[in-house]
Amino acid sequence: MAIEARKPPPQFAARMKRVLGGRSGLSGIAMQLLFAAALVWVGYEIIANARTNLETQRIASGFGFLNNTAGFGVSQALIPYAENDSYLRVFLVGLLNTLAVSAVGVFFATVIGFLIGLGRMSPNWLVARLCGAYVEIIRNLPLLFQILFWYIAVLAALPAPRQSFSFFGVAFLSNRGLVVPKPIPLDGSAPFLIAVLVAIIVAIALRIHARKALFDRGSVVTIWPYVLAVLVGLPVLSIMVFGMPATSEPPVLRGFNFSGGSRVVPEFVALALALSTYTAAFIAEIVRAGVTSVHKGQVEAGGSLGLSRGQTLRLIVVPQALRVILPPLTNQYLNLTKNSSLAVAIGYPDLFSVFAGTSLSQTGQAIEIIAITMGVYLLISLVTSAIMNFYGWRVGRSMSA
Amino acid sequence: MKRSALAASMFMTVLLAAGSAAAQAPKATSTLDVVKNRGMLSCGVSQGLPGFSAPDDKGNWTGIDVDICRAIAAAILNDPTKVRFVPLSAKDRFTSLQSSDIDVLSRNTTWTLSRDTSVGLNFTGITYYDGQGFLVAKAKNVNSALELSNATVCVQTGTTNEQNVADYFKANKMKYEIVAFSSADETLKTYESGRCDVFTSDVSQIVAERTKLAQPDAHAILPEVISKEPLGPLVRHGDDQWFDIVKWTLFAMLNAEELGITQKNVDEMAKSDKPELKRVFGTDGNLGEQLGLTKDWVIRIVKAVGNYGETFDRNVGENSKLKIARGWNKLYTQGGLQYAPPIR
Structure with missing residues (x-):
């Protein structure tokens, strides 16, 4: 008589029961259904009510306005934009500006934050106190105030276009921003970009190979000469075969301002500076908390293995601290992105300024525009936390490995 | 079980009340x-x-x-x-x-x-x-709005001025850069800092805002009135x-x-x-x-x-x-x- 494996308990049914009613059984299920129905009904009433109110006041509604001509200018657009483009285009321009300043802000906030955070724990008395003072001053002043401060400071320090600082006659710095030559792609640009991409992929593959060799066999493979050769060699090869990837259009002072060239506007600089220095103060504290959370014995163990202080920090302390650092660090990234909406105070054309500001007051369609804007900020935040969660999951996995 | 049912029914009552409040159509109160x-x-x-x-x-x-x-x-x-x-x-x-x-x-x-x-x-x-005009520093030696090609313009956002500028520069085939602020004070302050060559608004507003400048006499209103306001x-x-x-x-x-x-x-x-x-x-x-x-x-x-x-x-x-x-x-x-x- 064969021994039959016992059937697993009906997991699914049990789970459904728990989800729907738990121990309270059928009446619990009924309650939940009623609750859900009530929620849907309240939501429906709110929407229907808003719609009736808009109709009685004859305020335009719907999303048709997105195709209408915006008719106003924007000082910084990462995609081609003209006054006769639609509100949808304005939305994209604003969104890209928000993402640009957030990305730059997140990068510098992380770098400055880590430096200050580690510096605050430095055995050097002066460095530790200076970093401490930075944190206490920056995080205790309102952000809007700091943005205005940087804007006025940046502008006041810079000369008018005619007296601008010249960098070898190629780039110019004035109170209209930093003007640099604008690259204009030539025929060789596509092969060049492909060469760079291939070089990066090869470099990553080499690194994976080296790490595998290290973990599997304990052998140290020197890869940096190959990486360097690929990263430099392939693009150079592409230039030699296909010609230069781009030519540059130098900026020329004409009338009031520079024409031609690419420009970084002072609003962007001031906003990125304010956001990154402000958020860095919080990140510094998070880093300090993370590092402090790593047991002192780990540092001592690193020392007894003969690692230098820097190596101990890099190889032993920071990887372990990251598990504590990552969740609050994600919060700071989200804060930074949302705080970028303060751009409206200094005339940086971010999403909130050009879409939830100018477009809203021109069309009067507050409900639709605010809903879209809220949705977009929510989406940006969710994507950011998803990326950070993925990174956290990887860090956690390598810890437990 | 009894307790949870009670709590649930209380919750339902609250929801119903909220729902009916939301459902009430706004009475046309004068x-x-x-x-x-x-x-x-x-x-x-x-x-x-x-x-x-x-x-x-x-x-x-x-x-x-x-x-x-x-x-x-x-x-x-x-x-x-x-x-x-x-x-x-x-x-x-x-x-x-x-x-x-x-x-x-x-x-x-x-x-x-x-x-x-x-x-x-x-x-x-x-x-x-009213009509829209331009304010420029006298030192810039500008006598007409048609000489403003390539200028940077400070304007308050959410106004008709913002669109008029776009129309005017386009109609006259001039390039420009616009910097738009949410508050009138910030617009004026930035203009004063030199970030913009021109401050634009309705002429009456320019006259009023000019009094807030450190040196009102160093700035002149150009003769052109570019819109109906x-x-x-x-x-x-x-x-x-x-x-x-x-x-x-x-x-x-x-x-x-x-x-x-x-x-x-x-x-x-x-x-x-x-x-x-x-x-x-x-x-x-x-x-x-x-x-x-x-x-x-x-x-x-x-x-x-x-x-x-x-x-x-x-x-x-x-x-x-x-x-x-x-x-x-x-x-x-x-x-x-x-x-x-x-x-x-």
């Missing part, structure tokens, strides 16, 4: 009744534009736009001080009126078709005929009586000037036997009551703020710091555009 019950008019004004709406050194709001609000309050509540002034940025002003936060918006706002239709508001009249008060769609009251408050001030009624002589004139004056002062007929006001509504308005000409002179004209000429804002009898329908 704005006039709301103002009377509150004993206060809620009036949207600017965040501080001298001559139009700005607090003086004692903290009292003054200006042409402010006087319109005071006149409405005087006509309804017989007290020009019963006004709550709500300072609004150009960007927030319409949302505030749409959502009934204020009863009337009197904030140097340009009458346009889209604001009358899709934004869901009604302009009640024109308190000031008829400024006036607005109300929400859907309350015709309220629309009439705000509209006729301004008309009463204009008619008063035309008939020679001033703050000083109003009591004297009220004794007049002339049929036209008797209708205006309510000693004959019930015109004020037809509006939902009292018979003496014009007397109340003129006593509170004076006629249109007096208001103009006091706030932006010859008796003010701004000293703007009446120009288009003269009565039609004197060659201007200000013309009010008759009170009859």
